[in-house]
Amino acid sequence: MNRNWVNHAISEINADYQRSADTHLIRLTLPGFSGIPLYLKDESTHPTGSLKHRLARSLFLYGLCNGWITEGTPIIEASSGSTAVSEAYFARLLGLPFIAVMPACTARRKIEQIEFYGGRCHFVNSACEIYAASETLARELNGHYMDQFTFAERATDWRGNNNIADSIFRQMQNEPHPVPAFIVMSAGTGGTSATIGRYIRSQGYDTRLAVVDPQNSVFMDYWQTRDATLRSTVGSKIEGIGRPRVEPSFIPHVVDEMLRVPDAASVATAQWLETQLGRKVGASTGTNMWGALQLAARMREQGRCGAIVTLLCDSGERYLETYYNPQWVKENIGDVTPWKAELARLTE
Numbered sequence: 554m555n556r557n558w559v560n561h562a563i564s565e566i567n568a569d570y571q572r573s574a575d576t577h578l579i580r581l582t583l584p585g586f587s588g589i590p591l592y593l594k595d596e597s598t599h600p601t602g603s604l605k606h607r608l609a610r611s612l613f614l615y616g617l618c619n620g621w622i623t624e625g626t627p628i629i630e631a632s633s634g635s636t637a638v639s640e641a642y643f644a645r646l647l648g649l650p651f652i653a654v655m656p657a658c659t660a661r662r663k664i665e666q667i668e669f670y671g672g673r674c675h676f677v678n679s680a681c682e683i684y685a686a687s688e689t690l691a692r693e694l695n696g697h698y699m700d701q702f703t704f705a706e707r708a709t710d711w712r713g714n715n716n717i718a719d720s721i722f723r724q725m726q727n728e729p730h731p732v733p734a735f736i737v738m739s740a741g742t743g744g745t746s747a748t749i750g751r752y753i754r755s756q757g758y759d760t761r762l763a764v765v766d767p768q769n770s771v772f773m774d775y776w777q778t779r780d781a782t783l784r785s786t787v788g789s790k791i792e793g794i795g796r797p798r799v800e801p802s803f804i805p806h807v808v809d810e811m812l813r814v815p816d817a818a819s820v821a822t823a824q825w826l827e828t829q830l831g832r833k834v835g836a837s838t839g840t841n842m843w844g845a846l847q848l849a850a851r852m853r854e855q856g857r858c859g860a861i862v863t864l865l866c867d868s869g870e871r872y873l874e875t876y877y878n879p880q881w882v883k884e885n886i887g888d889v890t891p892w893k894a895e896l897a898r899l900t901e
């Protein structure tokens with residue numbers, strides 16, 4: 554194994570990190586929720602446009618330090634798109650070939666971005682097929698299957714600084730409620746919720762971790778039953794979150810509560826957020842925010858004050874042809890108007 558190349562690769566990633574900035578924590582004050590400020594950790598501002606920038610960096614470092622990735626190793630990944638965009642960026646930084654295995658329905662904007670960074674896309678018909686197709690490709694090409702769904706929770710360092718949870722708590726320091734009552738997150742790999750849940754425990758905070766789950770995902774049933782053999786035959790329609798199988802990176806024990814969010818509510822909330830933020834967000838951010846608003850409403854009923862933090866996972870610019878196209882929404886998600894009305898009622 555060429556240790557010089559590995560050393561060089563790691564220093565390239567570290568230098569890239571040194572050139573990077575942390576992401577903003579945006580405060581949302583809604584008239585209907587006085588004493589319950591909501592915050593969005595804006596992960597759309599990473600160079601590759603989503604929270605997966607953090608994961609891709611961690612997965613490359615993990616693969617390099619484990620001796621799995623060396624000079625010329627082809628990198629293969631199973632992805633619903635965002636991770637592949639970020640990994641394509643790091644593969645190019647290191648001069649490695651990259652192939653993304655994705656469902657054919659993945660947003661075109663993400664496919665273009667993967668190709669922009671010099672990656673290739675390999676399409677399969679459904680979300681359930683990405684795993685086996687990735688394993689096969691890696692074997693055939695003598696490459697390394699990154700396997701975000703297995704390694705996300707391990708590759709990320711949840712203990713120390715430089716993780717998303719630590720950043721949230723540091724950015725909350727000067728707020729009226731520095732320790733949030735809830736952090737709300739959805740699960741794709743489950744890596745981010747694992748990092749946040751473990752960090753909360755390690756620091757002894759009172760914060761509850763609520764995980765929101767879209768339709769056609771097995772995470773919530775798994776959380777309730779702990780049956781790891783659960784399967785869904787249909788993929789999630791909310792890109793980036795909800796899985797048809799129980800992913801090894803989803804750690805149910807650190808999740809305090811789970812909420813099911815209808816897809817139409819996710820899309821309605823994403824569209825509604827544009828009226829609050831002045832810009833478009835992805836549908837998983839809608840899922841997160843819908844969950845945050847339900848918890849805020851519950852706190853209001855109980856007469857409680859406190860902060861709720863959730864994540865802005867990626868920008869809506871990626872989804873102009875889908876979640877921001879009324880025709881597509883009508884055909885694939887259904888009528889969002891009742892959910893818009895519910896949002897208006899909730900937040901007024």
Ligand SMILES: *Cc1c(COP(=O)(O)O)cnc(C)c1O
Pocket residue numbers: 603604605635636705739740741742743744745746792793794835837838866867
């Ligand atoms: C991956 C992803 C998530 C979920 O994050 P995990 O850490 O993988 O659970 C949410 N939204 C988007 C857009 C994503 O790409």
